[in-house]
Amino acid sequence: EHGYFLNNYWTTYKEGVEISYACLYDYVPENPEAKAVCTKNNWMPPPRCIYKKSCEKAQMSNGYYTQVKDKFELNEEATYRCLAGYTTPEGNEEGTIQCLKEGWTSLPKCIRDVYGLCGVHECHYGKYSGEQNYKPTVTAIVKLYSTPRKEGNLSQCQIKGWMPQPQLHCGKLMEEALQLVLRGSMRKGKSKYVDRDVVEFSCERNLKRVGSDSSQCYYFGWFPTFPNCTEEPKKPCEQPPPIDNGRPVKADRTQYSHGATVEYECESIYKMIGSKTAKCISGEWTSLPSCADKQFEITRKCPPPPQIPGAVKTTEIRNYENGEKIAFTCQKYFELQGVKEVMCENGKWQSPPRCTGQ
DSSP states (O other): OOEEESSOOOSSOOTTOEEEEEEOTTEEESSTTOEEEEETTEEESOOOEEEOOEEEOOOOSSEEESSOOSEEETTOEEEEEEOTTEEOTTSOSEEEEEEETTEESSOOOOEEOSSOOBOOOOOTTEEESSOSSBOTTOEEEEEEOOSSOEEEEEEEEETTEEESOOOOTTOOOHHHHHHHSTTEEEESOOSOOOTTOEEEEEEOTTEEEESOSEEEEETTEEESOOOEEEEOOOOOBOSOOOBTTEEEESOOOSOBOTTOEEEEEEOTTEEEESOSEEEEETTEEESOOEEEEGGGTTTTOBOOOOOOTTBOOOOOSSOBOTTOEEEOOBOTTEEEESOSEEEEETTEEOOOOEEEEO
16 A cells, blocks of 8 residues: 555565565655565565655744754654753753654743743752852852862853853763763663662673673762773684595694684695685684595586575576585575585585575
């Protein structure tokens, strides 16, 4: 509905066939790739066209949008700023609204600060000297109590608020934490933290956390310090294995580190198939070559392998050497059943795997 198939030559399709589709105006494919594959259980993913919701820029006074555009897509956010002497209803210079299916979450609004007063921040382990509210140009000192007692900085009440802003313990953390925690993430992230707040850290897959998995806000700052995310040590390889009619060259070590390489050679009457270099990857030797008999080099070649339904086309249209291997990968929504790779033996391919619909 609201779309059509491209190159729609047939009324029925075989399992494994992939087809592209397009949507009518104001509709977009539910699947960003706009493709579907015929499986035994119907088309996967289902070819659907959904309505492309958008929001027109809402009119506002005493402020302006930071983005130069008139229309915003579904779930897109619009940011606006208020002119000098005006703030959002929440008292901020900048506000954000979001385009939803029902429309904007709220209308942008900038209101004048009628009183022109600076309120008192919530200050842990301390207090402001004097009044509860301050008129512009009045200066106040923040007294911070810890062990030992110390004085805070002077701040002046201006039209836009306190300048500079009084420093709260543990203030903004998100950017600082994500820079310190390399390739990791932080749970319970917010813009400001107060006494006894706790944040938790985790590392990406295949990375190891060094340090505590959490940190707590105290009057003196964060404790314990933030962790780091480092790469897990890679497993080494044992001695490279022998191959039929060949051997590794100068493989005199008992252990090889991740990324190390060794070269192979074939016996005099055999020809090497593949790269002569093998590499240690996480405890396993990869890309091992084969050694084929030179006397049967011509007669023992294999024709191009057959294309398996549902498989990704990765092979070349050429004859393959005896002992040469090819690997198979299935398309999205298909599962490989059987061996991952097959070898050319005496002019014939080993039995290939199958790609079945999930």
